[in-house]
Amino acid sequence: MEEDIDGDLADIEALNYDDLDSVAKLQKTQRYIDIMQKVEDALGKGSDFSNQGMVLEDDPEYQLIVDCNVLSVDIENEIVIIHNFIRDKYRLKFPELESLVHHPIDYARVVKKIGNETDLTLVDLEGLLPSAIIMVVSVTASTTSGKPLPEDVLQKTIDACDRALVLDAAKKKVLDFVESRMGYIAPNLSTVVGSAVAAKLMGTAGGLSALAKMPACNVQLLGAKKKTLAGFSTATSQFRVGYIEQTEIFQTTPPALRSRACRLLASKATLAARIDSTRGDPSGNGGRSLKEEIHKKIEKWQEPPPAKQPKPLPVPDSEPKKKRGGRRLRKMKERYAITDMRKLANRMQFGVPEESSLGDGLGEGYGMLGQAGSGKLRVSVGQSKLAAKVAKKFKEKRYGSSGATSGLTSSLAFTPVQGIELTNPQAHAHQLGSGTQSTYFSETGTFSKIRRT
Amino acid sequence: MSYLLPTLTRKKEVDTIVRDTIDKVLVLRFGLAVDAVCLQLDDILAKTARELSKFGAVALVDVDSEDVQVYVKYFDITLIPSTVFFFNAHHMKMDSGTADHTKWVGAFHEKQDFIDVVEAIFRGAMKGKLILNCPLPPERIPKYQLLYKDV
Numbered sequence: 152m153e154e155d156i157d158g159d160l161a162d163i164e165a166l167n168y169d170d171l172d173s174v175a176k177l178q179k180t181q182r183y184i185d186i187m188q189k190v191e192d193a194l195g196k197g198s199d200f201s202n203q204g205m206v207l208e209d210d211p212e213y214q215l216i217v218d219c220n221v222l223s224v225d226i227e228n229e230i231v232i233i234h235n236f237i238r239d240k241y242r243l244k245f246p247e248l249e250s251l252v253h254h255p256i257d258y259a260r261v262v263k264k265i266g267n268e269t270d271l272t273l274v275d276l277e278g279l280l281p282s283a284i285i286m287v288v289s290v291t292a293s294t295t296s297g298k299p300l301p302e303d304v305l306q307k308t309i310d311a312c313d314r315a316l317v318l319d320a321a322k323k324k325v326l327d328f329v330e331s332r333m334g335y336i337a338p339n340l341s342t343v344v345g346s347a348v349a350a351k352l353m354g355t356a357g358g359l360s361a362l363a364k365m366p367a368c369n370v371q372l373l374g375a376k377k378k379t380l381a382g383f384s385t386a387t388s389q390f391r392v393g394y395i396e397q398t399e400i401f402q403t404t405p406p407a408l409r410s411r412a413c414r415l416l417a418s419k420a421t422l423a424a425r426i427d428s429t430r431g432d433p434s435g436n437g438g439r440s441l442k443e444e445i446h447k448k449i450e451k452w453q454e455p456p457p458a459k460q461p462k463p464l465p466v467p468d469s470e471p472k473k474k475r476g477g478r479r480l481r482k483m484k485e486r487y488a489i490t491d492m493r494k495l496a497n498r499m500q501f502g503v504p505e506e507s508s509l510g511d512g513l514g515e516g517y518g519m520l521g522q523a524g525s526g527k528l529r530v531s532v533g534q535s536k537l538a539a540k541v542a543k544k545f546k547e548k549r550y551g552s553s554g555a556t557s558g559l560t561s562s563l564a565f566t567p568v569q570g571i572e573l574t575n576p577q578a579h580a581h582q583l584g585s586g587t588q589s590t591y592f593s594e595t596g597t598f599s600k601i602r603r604t
Numbered sequence: 605m606s607y608l609l610p611t612l613t614r615k616k617e618v619d620t621i622v623r624d625t626i627d628k629v630l631v632l633r634f635g636l637a638v639d640a641v642c643l644q645l646d647d648i649l650a651k652t653a654r655e656l657s658k659f660g661a662v663a664l665v666d667v668d669s670e671d672v673q674v675y676v677k678y679f680d681i682t683l684i685p686s687t688v689f690f691f692n693a694h695h696m697k698m699d700s701g702t703a704d705h706t707k708w709v710g711a712f713h714e715k716q717d718f719i720d721v722v723e724a725i726f727r728g729a730m731k732g733k734l735i736l737n738c739p740l741p742p743e744r745i746p747k748y749q750l751l752y753k754d755v
Contacts, residue, residue: 461654461655463654463655463656463657463658464655464656464658464659464719465658466658466659466726467659467723467726467727467730468727468730
C-alpha cells in the first residue's frame, strides 16, 4: 500500500511522464501477483464449506477474502491513474472525448477502438457505448480540434488501454470469487441483498467491518454513478441509488415506491452487515427475518387506503355557531340597523298625540317624526358610527391645518325637492338626545379625564 | 331494504326500544313489508338511517303480527304506512296540515324531507315541546282521506 501512495505523490509532483510503468505499478507488485494466483486457484477449486467449525479469522480463505477486498479498492485506484494517463495522451487527438465518456473502462475501450482514426464513420462503436452517446461522439469527432498522434505515443496509449482492461478483468475475477464465498462470509447480508450486490458493496466499502461502520445513507449511495448528461433531461434519472438498485427486492417493487424501498433496503442491509461483521449469527436467521420484514413493509405500502364511510349528520344545535366580528361585519350590519327615522317614529312625546298616515289615529303612527316644528317628515341623515369616526379624524386633520380654507366653501345644503335648504350640515339629528346632552355614549367622544401622573 | 333496519314483531321489543332510545328521536314505522308505499318509505328510511344515527334511530314494526295489535289499536293505525315519532319515551305530535297530528301517514318525497322532519322534531323536543309544526311545504306532504267509522 505504501508504495502505491508514494507512487501517487511522485506522480503529482512530476506531471510530465512518458512511461506508464513509472505510474501504474500495481500489476508489477508481488502482492498483486500472489493474490491473483490464489484467487485463480480458489475459483478453480470451487466452494469448500468443510471448514465451518473453525473460527473465521484463522481461516486462510477469510484472510484471502479480506485481501481481495483491499485489492479491489487498489485496482480501482490503479484504473483511475491509468485513465488519467490515457486521457492526457489522447487529449492531443480528441480532447472532447473525456467529457463525453466518463467511465474509465469505457473510455479505454473507445480509445482502443478509435486508435489514430480521424474519420469516425469507419469506426464501429456499437456495443461499447449507448447509441445516443455514439452519435454525440461521432458528431464531436467531425469537428474536433485534435491532430493524429505520433506512432510511439499511440503505442503507449494502446498499451495503457490494454493494461486498464486487464485490471478490469482481474477486478471482475476477484469480485466473482468474493461473491461465491459471500454466503460463508456474510450470510445475513447475502440473504438481504443477494450475494452479487453484497460482494460489490463489500468491495467498494473496503471490507466487511468498513461496510458495517458506514451509516445507512452512505450504503445507499455506494456505487452510484454520476449522471452523464449529454443533453438528456434529468427528469427520468434515478435519483441516488447505487448497487442497491441491482437487488432483486428493488427490481420487483413498483416504480412509485422505489425510493422508499431503496432507503429501507439500505438500512436493513447495514443492520445485516453489522450482524455479520461481529459474526453474531452464522446461520443467517437474522438476515432472513430482516428480509421478511422488508417484504411485509413493501406489501403494506401497496395496500389501498381504507374505504371512506359516509359521515352521519351532526346533532342539531350541538355545535355553537361561530360568530364573526370585525369591521366588515359591522358595516354589513349597518345596512339593516334601525335608522334614526324609525327610532323617531317608534317613540312618542308625553302628552302630545302623534300624527298618523291616514289621519285621526288610523294608519301608521308617525311618533316624533315631524314634530320638531318644521312640519315636514324629513330627518337629516345621522351619520353611521363608522363614518362618524372617519369624519372625526378627517375633521381633525382638516382643521389642524393653518385654517386657510378655501373661500368657496359654504354651509348650504341642496336638497332635490325644495331647492335650497339652509341647514347646518354638521349638526346631527339631536332630537333623540334632546333631554340630556350627555357625551357619555357619544360615538365621537374622547376620554373625559386623563390624569397625567 | 327492510333487512337493513330492525324489524319488531313483539310488544316487548317495541317497549324496550321506546324505553332505551335516550336523547334520540325514535322513528317507528308501522306497516307491511310487501306494500308498495311501505317499500318506498322503507327505502328512504334505510338510506338516511346512518346519517341520522347521531340524533335519531329508526325501527320498523310489522302491523300484521298479533302481539303488536295493542299498539296498532292504541295509535289508531288504519292507513299504512304510518310513522310515529318518539323522544325519550314521549310521543311527539306534528301538525302537517292534515287531520291527524299524532302520526305521519304515507311516504316521503325525498330523503331530505325526512331528514328535515326528524331535525324539526329533535329541535322541538330539545326545547321541551311535545307538538310541532311540520317544516315541509304543503305540496310535499302526502294527502290522504281519513275515513271515520260510521260516518
